[in-house]
Amino acid sequence: MPLIDAQNIEIRHGATRAVFGVSLSIEAGEIVTIVGPNGSGKSTLLRALIGAIPTSSGTIKRAPNLRVGYVPQKLHVDPTLPMTVRRFLNLPRHVGAKAVRVALTRTGVQELDKKQISALSGGQLQRVLLARAILNDPQVLVLDEATQGLDQPGSADFYRLIEALRDEIGCAVLMVSHELHVVMSATDRVICLNGHICCEGTPAVVTATEAYRELFGTGTGGALALYRHDHDHAHSGDQACTHDHHHEHEAAE
Numbered sequence: 001m002p003l004i005d006a007q008n009i010e011i012r013h014g015a016t017r018a019v020f021g022v023s024l025s026i027e028a029g030e031i032v033t034i035v036g037p038n039g040s041g042k043s044t045l046l047r048a049l050i051g052a053i054p055t056s057s058g059t060i061k062r063a064p065n066l067r068v069g070y071v072p073q074k075l076h077v078d079p080t081l082p083m084t085v086r087r088f089l090n091l092p093r094h095v096g097a098k099a100v101r102v103a104l105t106r107t108g109v110q111e112l113d114k115k116q117i118s119a120l121s122g123g124q125l126q127r128v129l130l131a132r133a134i135l136n137d138p139q140v141l142v143l144d145e146a147t148q149g150l151d152q153p154g155s156a157d158f159y160r161l162i163e164a165l166r167d168e169i170g171c172a173v174l175m176v177s178h179e180l181h182v183v184m185s186a187t188d189r190v191i192c193l194n195g196h197i198c199c200e201g202t203p204a205v206v207t208a209t210e211a212y213r214e215l216f217g218t219g220t221g222g223a224l225a226l227y228r229h230d231h232d233h234a235h236s237g238d239q240a241c242t243h244d245h246h247h248e249h250e251a252a253e
């Protein structure tokens, strides 16, 4: 049984239909990356899949007592509020020094445990947030553009860490990223979202498709830049677009 299984879901924010006709499932241990333009419903879909917001139609089934670890885009910390990394990882639930040490070691920042949260660099903070997300030994790790603000080598390191954690913990990973070219090698499956699912598949299959080339350019070696990705047409909930899209893209070769 999949960890999460969504069938034909629609999600509305008031009058805005943010996601429609989406069916997808997340299997144990796989890494799934959702890409798509701004406002295409990526965060909305993630939040619905983990049960944080309701759907307006369709069904989402989650494995019983599913353990989810969530890494937000960023954390706003009041610099006047003193809080060490160790204390932060013990909120809202006290987990103890050993669990904190294990989690920080797994994310490669064990030396930061006594540091103030407000004194961390962007990359260090993301690793601390990741450490917090794995404290409950998650079956699914969910990341919403977790590398925003990191430079490309920093992002690449972070995604390598995610892959290593997946291998170590055995969790599935569901993430949103704008950096498909960076995340590609650490992904089993790519889903391109624009309200509905435009195309999906393994990176190897997706990169070989015409739809993918239209979306992301034709560069080689994974050095593809998702630059601008316009879908200026309406859909009625189909799962694969067979018609032309209008895209502007740039391939960094």
Ligand SMILES: Nc1ncnc2c1ncn2[C@@H]1O[C@H](COP(=O)(O)OP(=O)(O)OP(=O)(O)O)[C@@H](O)[C@H]1O
Pocket: 013, 014, 016, 018, 036, 037, 038, 039, 040, 041, 042, 043, 044, 045
């Ligand atoms: N809380 C909300 N109330 C009203 N509308 C919302 C809300 N959250 C999102 N929306 C709308 O739903 C649509 C999808 O937004 P969402 O944040 O899911 O997109 P996204 O793909 O994650 O975007 P981005 O890449 O910019 O983060 C957008 O039109 C957005 O304006």
